Amino acid sequence: TQLLEQSPQFLSIQEGENLTVYCNSSSVFSSLQWYRQEPGEGPVLLVTVVTGGEVKKLKRLTFQFGDARKDSSLHITAAQPGDTGLYLCAGFRAGSYQLTFGKGTKLSVIP
């Protein structure tokens, strides 16, 4: 079983549309991170959320950590072709050394 479930797995949208990607778990996480990965590259950190209910904004991207620290969402406003990539959520469970990743959401933004 996957500790962090991401949905949707694939998303293809037109430029200018809004979208939301979800990351859910039955476990509590000390923090959750969102990474973006482009083909042939390693993932790059976008944001870290650590407090239940926390909302962080990064330009057109809005990240939210659930109140119970079991889930997170990434919302993109007015998507651009440059947003295309694989979005991965990751986190540490309390007391664990593993930085656990979800399977990712592959986003394609069509011009």
Place this chain on the structure above:
Amino acid sequence: GAGVSQSPSNKVTEKGKDVELRCDPISGHTALYWYRQSLGQGLEFLIYFQGNSAPDKSGLPSDRFSAERTGGSVSTLTIQRTQQEDSAVYLCASSPQNRAGTEAFFGQGTRLTVV
């Protein structure tokens, strides 16, 4: 360079051969992770190092896989008697400390193909 460096970038090997994958982390980073990424999949945790010790080896898929880290720096992931299902991209990441919320910096990965 200042980033995480992995070598080789690509490796094609015959089934049954042994391979060694190398990771040079960012200088001063004490935490080092190895992950495996198969096509269309997320990152599968393999092993974590704090300094030279590996407190968590739980992700290594079989006893054909082993890893070591020397001098608190370079790490080598060794796969013995490779199988076709070992084909994947192997990613290494380093972090200044293993604490929740600390950023992991990734290398570009080694693409392993077993034929």
